[in-house]
Amino acid sequence: MKATVCGIGILAEGLADWDSARLVLTGQVPYAAQAPRAAHTGHLGANEARRCPGPARYAIDVGLQALAMSPYAPDAVASVFSSASGDLEIADRNCRGLGGVPPVLSPTLFHNSVHNAVAGYWGIATGAQTRSISLSAFDDSFGAGLLETLATVVATGEPTLYVAYDLRPPPAFAKVRALAASFAVALVLAPAGVGGCGTIEGVWQPAGEPETTLKDAALDHLRRHNPAARSLPLLAVLAQGGDATIMLRCGGGTGLRLRVAA
Amino acid sequence: MTERDLAIGPYTLTSAFGCGRQATREGVRAGRSGLRPHESARVFCHVGEVADLAQLPWPAAFARYDCRNNRLALASLEADGFSAAVAALRARLGADRIGCVMGTSTSGIAATEAAYRAMRATGEEILPAGFPYRETHNVHSLGDFVQRWLGLKGPALTVSTACSSSAKVFGVAARLILSGTCTAVVVGGVDSLCGTTIHGFAALQLLSARPARPFSADRDGISVGEAAGFAIVAPRGLVADASLRLCGVGESSDAHHMTAPHPHATGAVSAMRQALAGANLSVADIDYIHLHGTGTLLNDAAEDLALASIGATAIPASSLKGAIGHTLGAAGIAGVVMTAEAMAEGLVPATVNTDAVDPLLRCAIATAPLRKTMRRALINAFGFGGSNSTLIIESLP
Numbered sequence: 001m002k003a004t005v006c007g008i009g010i011l012a013e014g015l016a017d018w019d020s021a022r023l024v025l026t027g028q029v030p031y032a033a034q035a036p037r038a039a040h041t042g043h044l045g046a047n048e049a050r051r052c053p054g055p056a057r058y059a060i061d062v063g064l065q066a067l068a069m070s071p072y073a074p075d076a077v078a079s080v081f082s083s084a085s086g087d088l089e090i091a092d093r094n095c096r097g098l099g100g101v102p103p104v105l106s107p108t109l110f111h112n113s114v115h116n117a118v119a120g121y122w123g124i125a126t127g128a129q130t131r132s133i134s135l136s137a138f139d140d141s142f143g144a145g146l147l148e149t150l151a152t153v154v155a156t157g158e159p160t161l162y163v164a165y166d167l168r169p170p171p172a173f174a175k176v177r178a179l180a181a182s183f184a185v186a187l188v189l190a191p192a193g194v195g196g197c198g199t200i201e202g203v204w205q206p207a208g209e210p211e212t213t214l215k216d217a218a219l220d221h222l223r224r225h226n227p228a229a230r231s232l233p234l235l236a237v238l239a240q241g242g243d244a245t246i247m248l249r250c251g252g253g254t255g256l257r258l259r260v261a262a
Numbered sequence: 263m264t265e266r267d268l269a270i271g272p273y274t275l276t277s278a279f280g281c282g283r284q285a286t287r288e289g290v291r292a293g294r295s296g297l298r299p300h301e302s303a304r305v306f307c308h309v310g311e312v313a314d315l316a317q318l319p320w321p322a323a324f325a326r327y328d329c330r331n332n333r334l335a336l337a338s339l340e341a342d343g344f345s346a347a348v349a350a351l352r353a354r355l356g357a358d359r360i361g362c363v364m365g366t367s368t369s370g371i372a373a374t375e376a377a378y379r380a381m382r383a384t385g386e387e388i389l390p391a392g393f394p395y396r397e398t399h400n401v402h403s404l405g406d407f408v409q410r411w412l413g414l415k416g417p418a419l420t421v422s423t424a425c426s427s428s429a430k431v432f433g434v435a436a437r438l439i440l441s442g443t444c445t446a447v448v449v450g451g452v453d454s455l456c457g458t459t460i461h462g463f464a465a466l467q468l469l470s471a472r473p474a475r476p477f478s479a480d481r482d483g484i485s486v487g488e489a490a491g492f493a494i495v496a497p498r499g500l501v502a503d504a505s506l507r508l509c510g511v512g513e514s515s516d517a518h519h520m521t522a523p524h525p526h527a528t529g530a531v532s533a534m535r536q537a538l539a540g541a542n543l544s545v546a547d548i549d550y551i552h553l554h555g556t557g558t559l560l561n562d563a564a565e566d567l568a569l570a571s572i573g574a575t576a577i578p579a580s581s582l583k584g585a586i587g588h589t590l591g592a593a594g595i596a597g598v599v600m601t602a603e604a605m606a607e608g609l610v611p612a613t614v615n616t617d618a619v620d621p622l623l624r625c626a627i628a629t630a631p632l633r634k635t636m637r638r639a640l641i642n643a644f645g646f647g648g649s650n651s652t653l654i655i656e657s658l659p
Contacts, residue, residue: 001441001442001443051520079515084400084402085400085401086401086422091371091374091399094458094462095371095374095375095377095378095458096378098375098378098379098457098458098461099375099378099379099381099382100382102303102304103302103303103457103461104461105457105458105461105462105464105465106465107462107465107466107467110458110461110462110463110465110466111462111466111520111521111646111647112520113458113462114367114422114423114424114645114646114647115367115401115422115423115424116422116423116424116645116646116647116649117520117646117647119423119515119647119649120515120520120646120647120648120649121520121647123515123516123517123518123647123648124517124518124519124520124648126517127517128515128517129514129515129516129517129528129529129532130514130515131433131513131514131515132423132513132515132649133421133423133430133433133434133513134421134422134423134649135401135419135420135421135422135434136400136401136402136405136419136420136422137402137405137418137419137420138396138400138402138406141402141419144417144418144419145419147417147419147438147443148419148434148437150441151434151437151438151440151441151443152437154440154441155436155437155440155441156437171387171388172378172381172387172388172389173389173395174388175388175389175390175391175393176389176390176391176393176395176396177395177396204417204443206358206415206416207415250417251402251405251417251418251419252362252405252406252409252414252415252416252417252418253415254358254415254416254417254418
């Protein structure tokens with residue numbers, strides 16, 4: 001499954017956007033895990049911006065970055081959103097409310113608790129009425145979402161925006177779901193032949209080869225401790241240029257072998 | 263190959279109608295409601311509950327996956343010989359050629375709700391280290407459990423787009439097969455009763471105190487139900503007892519509001535048009551419409567407007583949300599299985615509980631079962647976040 005990469009966006013601790021991430025991924029600037037800047041919510045109206053939860057803010061920010069680099073408007077691309085754990089901040093608040101006497105649940109927190117709330121806010125912020133899917137494959141979510149994105153581009157010929165995100169969970173989840181950092185990444189993939197900043201060719205593989213790691217210890221720590229940061233080896237090749245083969249996990253212990261050229 | 267070359271089946275469904283195809287067929291034929299009164303901390307409503315899940319013997323090897331959602335999944339997988347059919351296909355194709363794509367809205371969040379109640383009782387602030395978050399609450403708990411139970415080794419993922427989840431799984435399956443990644447895909451959808459949905463819909467004032475009455479003049483909200491359904495999707499000719507053809511899949515977004523449908527229903531119209539175009543069919547080729555038909559004032563009006571916009575108001579249509587409840591992430595697969603059983607029975611199902619159709623709505627709502635030979639059906643599934651999906655299926659001779 002071949003596709004062109006024609007847009008990239010990123011927002012994470014120490015990686016404020018694609019331009020600054022490139023400096024880190026090419027070794028020109030050492031990685032420092034600073035608190036991330038505030039996410040931009042694009043054209044969301046005042047009410048929606050107030051209700052918009054953290055993961056949707058991250059997703060809108062990186063999605064708009066990636067589209068700005070690409071030749072496409074938001075309503076010209078299909079979208080795929082992946083997140084291993086969705087919004088645990090909201091699950092925490094809802095379960096706390098439901099555990100009260102009497103149980104209470106805010107209507108806004110309820111509708112924001114669906115896994116595709118991020119896709120919903122993306123649509124409201126951008127007006128995109130196109131096909132959109134939201135999925136999880138736990139820690140393999142980045143690879144599984146990339147597989148669905150590549151399959152969409154190849155099977156439908158539609159350029160597709162792919163956004164992967166996971167935010168640091170609230171303290172109540174510390175012993176059962178520890179993520180070291182918040183991380184969101186976006187890629188715009190288009191059919192092979194369209195101009196862009198690189199190409200990827202993905203082949204799904206049964207279980208076997210280990211995942212590609214990063215030489216930089218701090219970056220590899222980030223990669224291992226946030227499922228969306230599993231994108232870093234792919235981003236490193238796109239930043240550095242050249243050719244490389246990368247292995248990702250993509251659900252059920254299976255793999256996605258990527259040949260990347262930039 | 264296109265999506266028109268894909269077949270569906272065998273399939274199964276467990277809902278408030280009961281466990282398996284026979285119970286589903288009898289429920290559809292009888293036009294009965296499986297909804298029962300329910301009270302939860304001053305919220306009075308009706309629910310479509312699946313009986314005896316707590317008594318289901320649970321396999322020791324899957325102890326960490328034990329939650330209501332996975333119990334419902336297991337009860338359904340073992341009905342109608344479904345898991346045996348998957349095992350036979352696995353033996354023929356190889357486990358790594360079969361993908362596993364599930365849909366759910368709330369997965370096993372009831373387990374975390376219970377853990378928080380226990381924490382409150384003891385004054386703890388942090389979930390205990392042994393709490394199986396990954397295997398219960400996490401969205402992919404479902405896809406992970408089903409893949410392991412069926413012994414599949416292809417790609418596995420869980421779609422979660424609220425109430426369109428298990429309609430969208432057919433689109434993902436088609437793309438995985440058409441891209442050459444999988445030879446066949448087991449699709450499914452499971453959602454189970456939990457505090458989040460009952461109190462959440464109550465907070466949004468979208469929960470009826472009475473059984474849901476889709477498309478009626480006095481409709482005032484949904485009844486929440488639970489269900490689990492599964493099907494094999496594969497190229498035609500590969501699975502001998504596949505009884506349906508997947509003709510078209512439509513997917514779109516409203517880009518309007520988190521809970522309210524688009525006032526001009528443009529997203530729903532786009533999903534239906536896309537499904538018809540993919541199927542290479544026109545509205546006149548459709549014999550039956552399985553409505554999303556949740557029973558809220560706005561949802562039914564928007565779906566009616568969408569069907570009027572594509573000129574589909576003369577086609578017999580019904581919603582079974584008054585029969586088994588709104589099964590949320592399982593609504594798509596429940597719609598496929600109930601429609602398939604209705605087509606096999608030659609009966610347009612009744613919109614259970616709806617006696618008088620809202621005179622402002624234009625669709626041809628069946629309020630009583632109607633004998634009709636049906637070959638092709640259109641199935642709608644719409645969800646929060648403005649997520650729309652339409653499937654068109656055809657019964658194979």
